[in-house]
Amino acid sequence: xxxxxxxxxxxxxxxxxxxxxxxxxxxxxxxxxxxxxxxxxxxxxxxxxxxxxxxxxxxxxxxxxxxxxxxxxxxxxxxxxxxxxxxxxxxxxxxxxxxxxxxxxxxxxxxxxxxxxxxxxxxxxxxxxxxxxxxxxxxxxxxxxxxxxxxxxxxxxxxxxxxxxxxxxxxxxxxxxxxxxxxxxxxxxxxxxxxxxxxxxxx
Amino acid sequence: xxxxxxxxxxxxxxxxxxxxxxxxxxxxxxxxxxxxxxxxxxxxxxxxxxxxxxxxxxxxxxxxxxxxxxxxxxxxxxxxxxxxxxxxxxxxxxxxxxxxxxxxxxxxxxxxxxxxxxxxxxxxxxxxxxxxxxxxxxxxxxxxxxxxxxxxxxxxxxxxxxxxxxxxxxxxxxxxxxxxxxxxxxxxxxxxxxxxxxxxxxx
Numbered sequence: 001x002x003x004x005x006x007x008x009x010x011x012x013x014x015x016x017x018x019x020x021x022x023x024x025x026x027x028x029x030x031x032x033x034x035x036x037x038x039x040x041x042x043x044x045x046x047x048x049x050x051x052x053x054x055x056x057x058x059x060x061x062x063x064x065x066x067x068x069x070x071x072x073x074x075x076x077x078x079x080x081x082x083x084x085x086x087x088x089x090x091x092x093x094x095x096x097x098x099x100x101x102x103x104x105x106x107x108x109x110x111x112x113x114x115x116x117x118x119x120x121x122x123x124x125x126x127x128x129x130x131x132x133x134x135x136x137x138x139x140x141x142x143x144x145x146x147x148x149x150x151x152x153x154x155x156x157x158x159x160x161x162x163x164x165x166x167x168x169x170x171x172x173x174x175x176x177x178x179x180x181x182x183x184x185x186x187x188x189x190x191x192x193x194x195x196x197x198x199x200x201x202x203x
Numbered sequence: 204x205x206x207x208x209x210x211x212x213x214x215x216x217x218x219x220x221x222x223x224x225x226x227x228x229x230x231x232x233x234x235x236x237x238x239x240x241x242x243x244x245x246x247x248x249x250x251x252x253x254x255x256x257x258x259x260x261x262x263x264x265x266x267x268x269x270x271x272x273x274x275x276x277x278x279x280x281x282x283x284x285x286x287x288x289x290x291x292x293x294x295x296x297x298x299x300x301x302x303x304x305x306x307x308x309x310x311x312x313x314x315x316x317x318x319x320x321x322x323x324x325x326x327x328x329x330x331x332x333x334x335x336x337x338x339x340x341x342x343x344x345x346x347x348x349x350x351x352x353x354x355x356x357x358x359x360x361x362x363x364x365x366x367x368x369x370x371x372x373x374x375x376x377x378x379x380x381x382x383x384x385x386x387x388x389x390x391x392x393x394x395x396x397x398x399x400x401x402x403x404x405x406x
Contacts, residue, residue: 030276034351036358073233143397147350147390148237151383155239176358179382183354187347194346194396 002049002106004056004098010132011096012119013103014112021111021118023191028114035184041177042109048174049105051164052157056098059160064094067152074145077138089135104181114188121189143193150186154179205252205309207259207301213335214299215322216306217315224314224321226394231317238387244380245312251377252308254367255360259301262363267297270355277348280332280341292338307384317391324392346396353389357382 012018052059068074076083078090100120107113122128124141157178162171215221255262271277279286281293303323310316325331327344360381365374 031347031351033274034277034348035354036270037354067239071236074237143393144234144390145237147386147393148234151238151240151386154382155379179357180354183350187350190346190350190393190396193393 002053002102004102005095008095008099009092011099013099013116018112018115018119021114021188021191023114023118023188025111025114028109028188031184031187032109035180035187037180037184040173041180044170044174044177045105045181047166047170048161048178049102051161051166051174052101052105055160055163056101059101059157060094060097062156063097063153064090067156068149074149077141077145079137081136081138086135086137089133089137092133104178104185109184117185117188118191120185121192124189125192127192143190146189147186150182154182205256205305207305208298211298211302212295214302216302216310216319221315221318221322224317224391224394226317226321226391228314228317231312231391234387234390235312238383238390240380240383240387243376244383247373247377247380248308248384250369250373251364251381252305254364254369254377255304255308258363258366259304262304262360263297263300265359266300266356267293270359271352277352280344280348282340284339284341289338289340292336292340295336307381307388312387320388320391321394323388324395327392328395330395346393349392350389353385357385 064078068078078086078093080086103113103116119128123132124146126140129140130137154175158171158175161174161178162168166174267281271281281289281296283289306316306319322331326335327349329343332343333340357378361374361378364377364381365371369377
């Protein structure tokens with residue numbers, strides 16, 4: 001599997017450190033149907049992965065330094081409780097963020113992938129945030145901040161998808177596949193945030 | 204305000220029946236920033252509203268009969284516990300669904316709008332689902348089903364935005380504004396689903 005670096009701190013994809021997701025592969029298949037995620041989308045994600053592979057550092061810098069750093073409500077989640085920058089935390093989490101772009105495009109959406117979606121989700125909640133890097137920052141990222149920032153991720157990825165001279169039609173199809181994948185992931189990330197009282201028979 | 208029908212059963216927008224949202228206007232403004240929702244988007248949503256106004260019935264039929272009806276995991280939420288169709292429930296909720304398209308595009312995103320987002324959210328949870336129409340159906344819509352179906356809504360709306368001979372660039376800008384608004388709304392709809400244990404200081 002293509003990686004952004006030889007060693008990525010805290011990147012435990014496919015290892016025994018990652019617990020089994022409470023969501024089943026069958027539920028994932030149902031979710032794919034709800035999202036309208038098809039084999040064509042899988043194909044175009046592979047193509048997107050080839051296009052984005054050498055741009056992941058630039059993209060994550062765009063998101064982190066170009067956008068998140070200017071939005072206090074989001075920037076706080078990688079800063080100290082006093083609002084101080086934490087360059088080491090940011091550097092480590094940026095490498096994982098870069099790798100996430102590759103994983104989104106190039107990984108098969110199998111049990112390992114499903115398990116790691118749950119791991120990503122947990123690392124945004126009080127259960128696991130800050131623990132991977134042993135830092136003191138905000139105790140969790142509210143789900144609404146994640147849902148909201150997805151819009152920015154989806155909007156800003158498009159020029160990077162268009163950077164390798166594919167036709168406008170192909171860029172559109174890659175972008176549509178990307179947006180569907182992110183929405184699929186967002187649905188999975190919502191799991192540890194949901195209140196059991198709202199959903200007595202599921203999750 | 205433009206309406207899809209003289210009377211829409213259970214459509215209580217702006218009335219005293221709708222409680223004040225637990226989310227403040229200040230939090231909404233912060234969320235708009237996270238989403239990247241700008242005045243330009245507001246402008247293009249108005250334009251989208253003009254384009255979509257006479258197509259809302261067709262669009263909702265497309266979503267309901269053309270897509271949801273074919274996805275058992277979603278169709279169940281407007282059927283009886285035995286899976287029987289409930290035409291009266293569907294007809295009433297379809298009118299509100301149509302009106303939601305207009306409200307998305309044409310309403311100012313003020314306190315009334317914010318309150319009604321919470322009302323829409325609650326009507327998908329065990330707290331209020333089925334009560335507006337006094338029916339017996341699934342007790343709630345899992346948040347992941349809502350998150351997932353947003354992808355379909357965003358993908359399928361685009362041809363309707365292109366139906367009035369606007370340039371491809373204008374259609375793209377209307378579509379981008381639409382997608383941002385839906386993500387903004389989704390972030391608000393997540394509120395009653397979120398587990399207070401994950402978010403001790405907010406929501």
